[in-house]
Amino acid sequence: MRDKPPNLTRIPSETLKNFAAECLQSMKLEKEDAIVIADSLIQADLWGHPSHGIMRLFWYGARIASGATQISKEPEWELDAGGLAVLNGQDGIGQSVAKKAMHSAIDRAKQHGISAVCVRNSGHFGTAMYYTKMAADAGCIGFISSNASPSMAPWGGVEKLVGNNPWSWSAPAGSFPCFMLDIANSAVARGKLYHARATDKPISEGWALDKDGYGTINPADGIAGQILPIAGHKGYAISMAMDVLSGILSASQFGSSITGPYQKEGISGVGHLVIVIDIAKCRPIDEFNADMESLIKSIKSSKTAPTQSEIFYPGELEARNHERISQAGIELSEDVRAQLQIGAEQLGIKTPFI
Amino acid sequence: MRDKPPNLTRIPSETLKNFAAECLQSMKLEKEDAIVIADSLIQADLWGHPSHGIMRLFWYGARIASGATQISKEPEWELDAGGLAVLNGQDGIGQSVAKKAMHSAIDRAKQHGISAVCVRNSGHFGTAMYYTKMAADAGCIGFISSNASPSMAPWGGVEKLVGNNPWSWSAPAGSFPCFMLDIANSAVARGKLYHARATDKPISEGWALDKDGYGTINPADGIAGQILPIAGHKGYAISMAMDVLSGILSASQFGSSITGPYQKEGISGVGHLVIVIDIAKCRPIDEFNADMESLIKSIKSSKTAPTQSEIFYPGELEARNHERISQAGIELSEDVRAQLQIGAEQLGIKTPFI
Numbered sequence: 001m002r003d004k005p006p007n008l009t010r011i012p013s014e015t016l017k018n019f020a021a022e023c024l025q026s027m028k029l030e031k032e033d034a035i036v037i038a039d040s041l042i043q044a045d046l047w048g049h050p051s052h053g054i055m056r057l058f059w060y061g062a063r064i065a066s067g068a069t070q071i072s073k074e075p076e077w078e079l080d081a082g083g084l085a086v087l088n089g090q091d092g093i094g095q096s097v098a099k100k101a102m103h104s105a106i107d108r109a110k111q112h113g114i115s116a117v118c119v120r121n122s123g124h125f126g127t128a129m130y131y132t133k134m135a136a137d138a139g140c141i142g143f144i145s146s147n148a149s150p151s152m153a154p155w156g157g158v159e160k161l162v163g164n165n166p167w168s169w170s171a172p173a174g175s176f177p178c179f180m181l182d183i184a185n186s187a188v189a190r191g192k193l194y195h196a197r198a199t200d201k202p203i204s205e206g207w208a209l210d211k212d213g214y215g216t217i218n219p220a221d222g223i224a225g226q227i228l229p230i231a232g233h234k235g236y237a238i239s240m241a242m243d244v245l246s247g248i249l250s251a252s253q254f255g256s257s258i259t260g261p262y263q264k265e266g267i268s269g270v271g272h273l274v275i276v277i278d279i280a281k282c283r284p285i286d287e288f289n290a291d292m293e294s295l296i297k298s299i300k301s302s303k304t305a306p307t308q309s310e311i312f313y314p315g316e317l318e319a320r321n322h323e324r325i326s327q328a329g330i331e332l333s334e335d336v337r338a339q340l341q342i343g344a345e346q347l348g349i350k351t352p353f354i
Numbered sequence: 355m356r357d358k359p360p361n362l363t364r365i366p367s368e369t370l371k372n373f374a375a376e377c378l379q380s381m382k383l384e385k386e387d388a389i390v391i392a393d394s395l396i397q398a399d400l401w402g403h404p405s406h407g408i409m410r411l412f413w414y415g416a417r418i419a420s421g422a423t424q425i426s427k428e429p430e431w432e433l434d435a436g437g438l439a440v441l442n443g444q445d446g447i448g449q450s451v452a453k454k455a456m457h458s459a460i461d462r463a464k465q466h467g468i469s470a471v472c473v474r475n476s477g478h479f480g481t482a483m484y485y486t487k488m489a490a491d492a493g494c495i496g497f498i499s500s501n502a503s504p505s506m507a508p509w510g511g512v513e514k515l516v517g518n519n520p521w522s523w524s525a526p527a528g529s530f531p532c533f534m535l536d537i538a539n540s541a542v543a544r545g546k547l548y549h550a551r552a553t554d555k556p557i558s559e560g561w562a563l564d565k566d567g568y569g570t571i572n573p574a575d576g577i578a579g580q581i582l583p584i585a586g587h588k589g590y591a592i593s594m595a596m597d598v599l600s601g602i603l604s605a606s607q608f609g610s611s612i613t614g615p616y617q618k619e620g621i622s623g624v625g626h627l628v629i630v631i632d633i634a635k636c637r638p639i640d641e642f643n644a645d646m647e648s649l650i651k652s653i654k655s656s657k658t659a660p661t662q663s664e665i666f667y668p669g670e671l672e673a674r675n676h677e678r679i680s681q682a683g684i685e686l687s688e689d690v691r692a693q694l695q696i697g698a699e700q701l702g703i704k705t706p707f708i
Binding site for chain 1: 436472515560604635652659660
């Protein structure tokens with residue numbers, strides 16, 4: 001029997017989380033802030049969304065290093081009026097600001113039944129359902145939206161003015177892992193266009209426009225042009241609505257005034273809206289959970305299409321990935337390992353992998 | 355100069371609204387209920403959405419006549435707890451129940467900053483933004499969702515278990531007509547498949563599955579199969595979320611237990627969720643409006659794609675249609691006129707057209 005070579009590409013999630021937190025603390029972040037960034041990144045990897053995982057560590061790091069993300073100011077309550085509140089993130093760490101807003105919204109909902117927290121001057125917070133799951137775990141329905149740096153044209157236009165402005169709703173689901181919806185309003189991640197170009201394949205209709213504003217299935221033309229919203233004009237309209245809720249209602253930045261997490265410099269300007277409803281105030285939570293189980297069972301036990309072996313409800317695949325990847329460790333590509341190595345070296349920190 | 359023949363297909367909107375209300379009152383509806391159904395139908399026609407307009411009058415009428423829609427019971431508050439409330443529609447008229455819920459949610463938001471009204475045992479309410487516009491007109495941001503009778507399969511399945519579960523957000527927009535988002539989660543209205551079959555044209559990819567669960571561009575196969583959600587699995591997930599918010603949170607019916615407005619018999623069972631935020635509690639309304647104008651202007655003044663002459667923001671086309679059709683009258687096809695004539699005759703009412 002041959003010895004297997006040591007598999008250095010799969011790292012236990014706790015090891016990676018500690019590594020990420022150590023890097024961030026060495027950048028002078030408070031321990032609590034370091035842990036929330038680290039945890040939210042690792043959670044994305046565990047859910048099977050590596051695009052929002054640890055590969056982003058030093059993207060956030062670069063903005064902290066440049067001072068674009070402020071680490072020395074505390075978020076401040078500008079309005080604290082029972083069910084409704086406004087939180088000024090003071091250009092701080094999006095993950096910490098959003099977590100504080102969600103925790104507060106949950107407390108407010110437990111007291112008033114329904115709550116909203118408008119967040120201004122926040123930063124890119126990563127995966128939206130990381131926050132709404134907190135509400136679901138507390139027996140509530142949770143909503144969060146954020147605006148984002150412009151990545152798409154308005155429907156019928158060619159200038160990048162509209163962000164993919166993510167939004168999420170989550171709810172408990174009885175004995176099932178919780179129901180989690182997490183939507184970005186672009187038809188496709190930009191990375192898929194790069195991948196298609198690299199593998200010399202056409203892209204799907206409805207993914208991209210070329211630089212002149214014509215639909216294209218050529219990935220290179222799409223890269224030179226821009227990504228389309230989900231569901232055509234509907235996705236454009238949804239993205240605009242999320243900008244109104246997140247940026248304008250909170251008196252934060254909006255439209256083309258947002259700086260994205262890929263830029264080292266420049267204040268982010270993003271805003272969020274958090275809404276939480278305490279389910280037990282509306283109806284007994286056991287009955288709610290029983291209905292959720294019944295809905296999920298009816299869908300999962302229905303006949304599958306010939307191309308599918310199983311039907312999933314929103315959030316189920318993430319829960320399954322979480323279980324599998326928690327056991328197996330997080331797989332990092334050579335590329336990501338190299339990026340993390342460079343970032344860690346600059347901080348004098350050893351990576352937990354070679 | 356030849357005399358033009360009298361144009362009997364374009365009827366002033368007020369005339370049609372009065373006709374609709376007269377028909378409904380002769381079916382023993384209270385005047386107020388008759389007017390809200392009539393007004394919401396005519397409003398859909400004025401916004402340029404005839405599929406939700408007066409052509410539906412006797413679909414609602416048939417459900418009233420059969421007793422599936424109860425007209426003698428008042429909606430009842432089951433919870434009245436400040437910002438949060440639960441309204442039991444008592445299987446009544448969806449339009450009246452939803453209007454009552456929205457009006458109450460606006461009052462509650464004016465007092466508490468944020469409000470939610472969960473609505474159970476309601477009926478099909480027509481166009482979602484008819485209600486959220488009420489919030490926008492009151493200086494608020496308004497949300498409404500409803501579940502609906504099953505029309506789509508869960509993603510990866512072939513059985514009709516998921517409704518198109520519409521949802522809407524509206525907001526004031528300063529000197530512009532208000533911002534209105536109104537989403538149904540199906541890729542296409544079923545009528546478009548019938549139209550394609552009649553005109554012998556293929557349908558777009560992503561619109562429908564055939565009866566075995568394979569994607570199809572043949573309209574007849576799509577009619578025998580089913581409509582797909584918007585944006586693939588994302589639309590399925592959004593539809594499920596709206597069912598959770600509308601049907602399960604309110605303790606109404608959900609999933610495949612909803613009866614649609616096209617059925618004469620059977621209690622509807624739909625629920626809604628209404629959320630309202632009073633903008634002035636979050637920031638000065640003038641500043642909100644100025645930012646809305648600035649966002650809209652930046653989008654409308656941006657470069658158009660070669661295939662487009664103008665860029666619209668959500669709700670703008672509806673406002674423009676409203677102005678035009680208010681002047682010109684509502685155009686009714688021969689088909690719709692014939693349907694209205696039959697319904698009116700049974701009530702002994704004369705149509706205001708031949």
